[in-house]
Amino acid sequence: MDNTDLFICIDHVGLAVPDLDDAIKFHTEVMGWRVLHRERNDEQGVEEAMIGTGTQGAENAQIQLLAPLNENSTIAKFLVKNGPGMQQLAYRVHDVEKVAEALNARGVRTLYPAPKIGTGGSRINFCHPKDTGGVLLELVEPAAHPAH
Ligand code: V0V
Numbered sequence: 001m002d003n004t005d006l007f008i009c010i011d012h013v014g015l016a017v018p019d020l021d022d023a024i025k026f027h028t029e030v031m032g033w034r035v036l037h038r039e040r041n042d043e044q045g046v047e048e049a050m051i052g053t054g055t056q057g058a059e060n061a062q063i064q065l066l067a068p069l070n071e072n073s074t075i076a077k078f079l080v081k082n083g084p085g086m087q088q089l090a091y092r093v094h095d096v097e098k099v100a101e102a103l104n105a106r107g108v109r110t111l112y113p114a115p116k117i118g119t120g121g122s123r124i125n126f127c128h129p130k131d132t133g134g135v136l137l138e139l140v141e142p143a144a145h146p147a148h
Contacts, residue, residue: 006099010061011092011140012050012119016078016085020047020067027051027063036062037120045073050119064090064119088126090138096123099139103127110139120146 017023027033028051037050051063066087068076078087093099100110109128118124121143129136 006091006093006102008092008094009059011090011138011142012062012064013086014064014066014088014090014138016075016082016087017065017067018079018084020049020065023065023067024049024051027065033063039119040069041118042069043116044118045069046075048119059092064088088136088138090140092140092142094141096125096139096141100125108132115141122146 015023024035028035033051034054035049036052036054038048040047045068047067047069049065051065052060066075068079070076075087096115100115104110108131111126111128115123115125118138118140123141123143125139127137127139
């Protein structure tokens with residue numbers, strides 16, 4: 001299996017931010033992007049927004065703004081340790097279980113034994129940053145019919 005069988009494209013880059021509304025204001029009013037989607041994910045402890053132009057092709061990467069819902073959130077811990085900034089790189093995949101299995105067989109640990117629910121009803125898992133050269137790598141299998 002080569003990587004074209006594993007990955008489709010870069011889905012998004014995730015930025016840890018202390019305040020979602022402040023971050024949206026910067027990325028829209030200063031940088032000129034648009035908010036494409038916003039949701040709260042209690043299991044992941046985040047309030048998030050997807051940012052982009054809205055006119056891109058489906059394979060153009062988006063920017064994911066991630067704000068912590070509480071102090072136990074992984075994003076809260078990341079902010080305490082590193083401050084605001086790039087927290088993750090997300091690869092879009094056809095089949096998250098198949099990719100996790102292939103990577104596990106190559107010595108890369110995934111964080112969950114089974115996929116969890118991510119943005120818009122996607123199915124997600126993460127590769128441990130210690131096994132990927134220091135990058136928290138998310139695997140995203142988009143929902144067939146994304147929730148808005
Ligand atoms: C931690 N480390 C990182 C890192 N977070 N390295 C690169 N990027 C990151 N984001 C390093 C850290 O510097 C330590 O290295 C080591 O890993 C252990 O970190 P820790 O501070 O002790 O933190 P842990 O072990 O408590 O948690 C780290 C992990 C955690 C990666 C396991 O952040 C996690 O479970 N992440 C996956 C879930 C997530 O990120 N959810 C929020 C986004 P040294 O100091 O030992 O060398 S939700 C989302 O993306 C959604 C909903 C979506 O896209 O759909």
